[in-house]
Amino acid sequence: MEHTSHTPQTTDRPWRVPPLAWIVGLGLMAALAAVFVFNVAVSTVAYYGFIGLMFGGHFFMHGSHGGHAGHTGHGPRTINVDGSADTTPAKDEHAGHSGGCH
Secondary structure: OOOOOOOOOOOOOOOOOOHHHHHHHHHHHHHHHHHHOOOOOHHHHHHHHHHHHHHHHHHHHOOOOOOHHHHOOOOOOEEOOOOOEEOOOOOOOOOOOOOOOO
């Protein structure tokens, strides 16, 4: 019987903060600086923060749509006996589709 050690595994990669957390943190710090340092109204900061959230959310919404050049056809094509291509979409065409809003 082999005994295993209960020491935590060490990795060569230290704990990392996700980029989204950095973006949100910097945005909150900028909002607080605008309100307390530059005396900008809270409603104005909230309004522009909401607009920034909409623009930023759009990039995450279309996460896997970076390059549409490789998406020609979107599905498997079958070649008929006469040489013509059958472009009828498959029933489960988007089964392997990951991310995105549609």
